[in-house]
Amino acid sequence: MAVEIGGIGHSVKRKEDARFIRGKGKYVDDVKLPGMLYLDIARSPLAHARIKNIDTSKALKIPGVVAVITGKDLVPLNLHWMPTLMSDKQMVLPTDTVLYQAQEVAAVVATERYIAADGVDAIEVDYEPLPVVVDPIKALQPGATLVREDREQKDNHIWHWEVGDKAGTDKAFKDAEVVVKQDLYIPRIHVSSIETCGIVASFDKVEGKLTVWMTTQAPHAIRTVIALVAGHLGLAEHKIRVISPDIGGGFGGKVPVYPGYVLAIGASVLTGAPVKWIEDRAENIQADSFARDYHISAELAAKKDGTMQALRVKTIADHGAFDAAANPSKYPAGLFHIITGSYPFEKSFVEVDGAYTNKPPGGIAYRCSFRVTEAAFTIERLVDVLALELKRDPAELRMQNFIPPTAFPYTSALGWEYDSGDYGRALRLAMDKIGYAELRKEQAAKRAKGELMGIGISSFTEIVGAGPSKNFDILGIKMFDSAEIRVHPTGKVMVRIGVKSQGQGHETTFGQIVAEELGIPVADIAVEEGDTDTAPYGLGTYASRSTPVAGGATAIAARKIREKAKLIAAHLLEANPDDVEWKDYKFQVKGVPAKSKTMQEVAFAAYTNHPQGMEAGLEAVDYYDPPNLTFPFGSYICVVDIDRGTGEVKIRRFVAVDDCGTIINPMIVEGQIHGGLTMGLAPALYEQITYDEQGNIQGGTFMDYLLPTAMETPNWETAKTTTPSPHHPIGAKGVGESATVGAPAAIANAVVDALAHLGVRHIDIPITPWKVQKILKEKGVAE
Amino acid sequence: MRFEGTLDIAAPRDRVWSFLTDPKQVTTCAPDVQSLEVTDPHRFKVVVRAGVGPIKGTFTMNVEFTELEEPGHATVVARGQAPGSAVEMRSTMDLAALDGTRTTMKWASDVTVSGMIQQVGARLMQGAADKITQQVFSCIKAKLEAPVTA
Known part of the structure; x- marks a missing residue:
């Protein structure tokens, strides 16, 4: 029985692989819309330079080039800068200075991908080179080349952060019998997902609705960010639909908002045509976080x-x-x-x-929950x-x-409570x-x-x-996650979750959680995620948070369904709910195994024969805030x-x-x-x-x-x-x-x-x- | 990158000087010149096609003679861009007359290449630079050592 259900602990084959191994996955670059335009980006060859002039005239003369966008074009729209997730801001396109090699300088929108690339080659930028600082230790020294002239603070120091007992620690070192010290450098590396980043933005001028297909690990957060950043342009959150289709690896690199996304959305809003931007491999390594x-x-x-x-x-x-x-x-x-x-x-x-x-911006959590790799190393x-x-x-x-096993839950010197x-x-x-x-x-x-x-x-x-909402938020949005489960009359299930797989196998594992909780075979459970028009709000998949957070939501939503189902089962069994128990994936009258109802029977009754006074249907939602x-x-x-x-x-x-x-x-x-x-x-x-x-x-x-x-x-x-x-x-x-x-x-x-x-x-x-x-x-x- | 060397030319120093400091003449020896626009006697803009291995670009170079001490010393700064790449060259030359018909040119050039060509072609850069230098100098020698025509 248990094997048929495919619940927790079973090596159920990955449902999603059926399409992946047949080449039937649907990625952003597979999205092709009528009249779609293509965007390509001109990037800075210099790591620090003043832009004296950008000459777009030759690019605009190329047949098929629809538009060329520079930083100056974005100023009236107030889109030349955008906020980062860390209370900083980032250029979408520069108006006067470039700050790192491969930084976006201008964008070309054209009827074909290759014409857009030709347009990029035809853009002439007159740069005046400025001194460059690439070493952070030198950057923090007095008199170092200033990277961010836009800030009030005229040095390269961003923030200081500390935690722990300084005086106590210093004393412990003073009194210590042995002290060892080691300097280490954890080198700058780059996520090299099989799929690079990309977007198709499609703005429907009649409906006033923006639909984007995008390589994002956090579609709901992106929807909110678009509404906050571009709300003044008429993009309201109910008119924004973000779809994360199949993603070929994320590893944290698909959490940030890159200028290319903003440019494609802007270009679609301005032209009324769908606009696709897919970065190439060199752009991915050189410019992404x-x-x-x-x-x-x-x-x-x-x-x-x-x-x-x-x-x-x-x-x-x-x-x-x-x-x-x-x-x-x-x-x-x-x-x-x-x-x-x-x-x-x-x-x-x-x-x-x-x-x-x-150097290019970032500091993302590359397959590691926020700087944990640096710490563990x-x-x-x-x-x-x-x-x-x-x-x-x-x-x-x-x-x-x-730390001995008997010491858990254990509170560390820096304040974490190990579970x-x-x-x-x-x-x-x-x-x-x-x-x-x-x-x-x-x-x-x-x-x-x-x-x-x-x-x-x-x-x-x-x-x-x-993470727990008392300490964890991104842009103020608490880091809960969610699940919505609907059991259909024939006992088949639709599960929608607020996270988004980039290869982790959510369609299988989240199905297994529900299978275990509801006693419905995993084959009968569909898991959907990544579409903000249908999935419940969640903060997405990174930092190993899907199972700990959305997995918790899924289990609890399933248990809510089981609570209601128990009442229906009692009704069908003509028993007192207190006498009904969930055992061997069935509702049974206690001590009378022959008197039982499966979840499928209960589901049918939820739509056809539910107790008077009870709401029909069998569904539940949970927003799980981990303790x-x-x-x-x-x-x-x-x-x-x-x-x-x-x-x-x-x-x-x-x-x-x-x-x-x-x-x-x-x-x-x-x-x-x-x-x-x-x-x-x-x-x-x-x-x-x-x-x-x-x-x-x-x-x-x-x-x-x-x-x-x-x-x-x-x-x-x-x-x-x-x-x-x-x-x-x-x-x-x-x-x-x-x-x-x-x-x-x-x-x-x-x-x-x-x-x-x-x-x-x-x-x-x-x-x-x-x-x-x-x-x-x-x-x-x-x- | 710094490049330097000396070149003996079988031509009088005045002739070498006037050839090398005349934008119109000297650019006849630059690689694959697409166009030349002389702004004033000290400044010109030349479009050349150059590259490293398979990575080629059309470079728009703004060139300026920052020092011209006739008949022996000159400094030239050339700054240019190709799509995705940038180059900056600071070159000096000193001409010494060996006798009335022969001149020795001592030259040095500091070159900074950025962007695509540097990233992809760094390993090939030295070889490519040597090849271009050789082509340019054999052209200069050939033109200057040819009999003067009327």
């Missing part, structure tokens, strides 16, 4: 016996030219203060300063630095310090699975022979599921071998033990972990965007921006422990980002471990063969 770019200085105070006592962290956050991060309003550095990780620090103090530079690297200092085994040192955890169990399982003790013996034998092998551990704790965040965790162990000739790091084995609480679909969870691990491998060994002194992007195409392929990706070995969240309706914690967050430290720790006997304590990621070979040469062990 980046991730990470944190310069961190971290210190850990401990006793000689290894007991960790205090943590002190100072960070400079490079935000590029505009602070266009997508954090909850209250947290300019996201949830970075999860940095105490899996350890019970008594005292902790964290401060972060944001800086402007002549720092603490897990720092624990290994302490282990080296104390000459302790890093696994043993972690085991000694973990549940058993960190020792996860690490022990990972150690058993990989054969930790034997590996250490093998390593010692290899070292004696001069071979380089390393074992790295990462026992991370995440914080996801934003707390959820705290998934895991322990990863990585084994690497290093080639002494080339400096190449070979990952021999990687064991990932994850604990995401209750698992809805084990197959989907495993897929999420595989993808996440590969996205964690990428910044550890390959990915980084750098800039030269002139602000030229050095990794602006896939020729220079290195992503791991199947060739570089090792065989991931996964396992799980299950520690349900005590406050979540189904005990789920979310898993989408755990692996991305946990993997980089395990890999970096393994490489450092391989070289530790040579005196190496830290290597900044990405750990490229070039960096390793340089160390091998310095240490005189290169072959």
Whole structure:
């Protein structure tokens, strides 16, 4: 019975794959409307320059070019600037100065995509170069080139944010027996989704209604933003429909509003024709929001016996030219203060300063719940630095310090209330699975022979599921999420949710939650999302919030239906509702299993034979405000071998033990972990965007921006422990980002471990063969 | 990027000077010139087609002689743009007469390239620059060393 239902815990095949593997997915670029125009964007070749003149005359002469839009054209509409999600503002198109390379400068609207591109080539811009600052540390020094002349504050400092007990932490450091300190740089990287960003905007002049198909992870928030930003142009929220069709990967990169979206909407409103804008790959890497770019200085105070006592962290956050991060309003550095990780620090103090530079804007949460990757990497690297200092085994040192399972719910030194955890169990399982003790013996034998092998551990704790309305909002909108469930007379179900899958498999997993709660087979449940005209309001999918928040709403909405259904069942069974119980996916008269009604029978009755005095129908809505965040965790162990000739790091084995609480679909969870691990491998060994002194992007195409392929990706070995969240309706914690967050430290720790006997304590990621070979040469062990 | 070198030309210094400081003459040796517009004796605008490997662009270059110390020293600043790319060159030349018929030109050029060409073509830049330099100088030599026609 349970297998037929396909409820929680079953590896139900993904419903959405039927269309994806047949090439029948419908993405934004598949939207083709009659009379549709195409928009393309001219971008700045310079990282900082005054615009002396923009000559559009040649572009306008090209047959098929309908319009050319510059910043000056947007001024009368008050659309040349737009607000970011972080109380900053961002240029849609510049009127006089460009602030980073690849910034949008003008847009061409044409009857064909290629004509629009020709129009872009024909635009002549006269730039006067200005001095460039690309290093945030230099940007914060007195006399640095000013990036944002538009601000009243005439320096590059954006904000200062701090949390924790400064005096107490300083005292703990003063009194400490052992202090270790490590500077680390978490490099600027870029989401490289298979699908780039795009939009089709279609304004119906007669109805006054705007419909947009758009690659957005948060369609409802976008609808509200459009209404707020363009309300003065007559776009009211009931006349705006945002549709997120199938999305080929988001990872946080499809949360922000990019100028291209605004330009396409503006062009459609002005021309009355549908306008499509699809960015190309280079535009996607060069101009869309980046991730990470944190310069961190971290210190850990401990006793000689290894007991960790205090943590002190100072960070400079490079935000590029505009602070266009997508954090909850209250947290300019996201949830970075999860940095105490899996350890019970008594005292902790964290401060972060944001800086402007002549680089593209952003600071998005790339497959990580708002700066959690930066935090997890720092603490897990720092624990290994302490282990080296104390000459302790890093696994043993972690085991000694973990927050014990009996301490949950546990309030961290920086104020988070961890819901549940058993960190020792996860690490022990990972150690058993990989054969930790034997590996250490093998390593010692290899070292004696001069071979380089390393074992790295990462026992991370995440914080996801934003979030409780008392602390979490974006643009003032509280970060609840929603579900609406309708049970049709024949027992089939329509579920609509406020989040939006970009590949996570919501159509399957949310169906499974409802199947479990209502006893209706998952095959009979349709899940719809991403259309603001039909779905209930929600804040969208990012930060691993879908299952923790919308999953909670779905379970509770289903339970509301079950409450009503119980009354109908009692009516049908001619029993007192108190004598009816929900058992084996059916309503039964207590103690009389033969007297039972299925949900399908109840559903039919809800429309055909409902009790007098009761409303007909069987549907429910829930807006779920989570009481707390959820705290998934895991322990990863990585084994690497290093080639002494080339400096190449070979990952021999990687064991990932994850604990995401209750698992809805084990197959989907495993897929999420595989993808996440590969996205964690990428910044550890390959990915980084750098800039030269002139602000030229050095990794602006896939020729220079290195992503791991199947060739570089090792065989991931996964396992799980299950520690349900005590406050979540189904005990789920979310898993989408755990692996991305946990993997980089395990890999970096393994490489450092391989070289530790040579005196190496830290290597900044990405750990490229070039960096390793340089160390091998310095240490005189290169072959 | 900085480029520099010396070039021996079998022509008198005055002739080399007048050739290299005359926009109309010197641009005959620039690569693939599409148009030339001389604003005044010190300034001109030249449209050239140039690129690195397969990435080509039509560059509109505004060129200015910022120093002209006849007959030996000149500085020229050229700033230009192609769609998605920008280039800035600051070049100096010093001419020394070896004798009445031969001249040595010492030259140096600081080039900043930004945008598409820099991003995609950085690895090929040195080779492309060497090739263009060679073409330009062999053209200059050929023209200056040719017998004077009436």
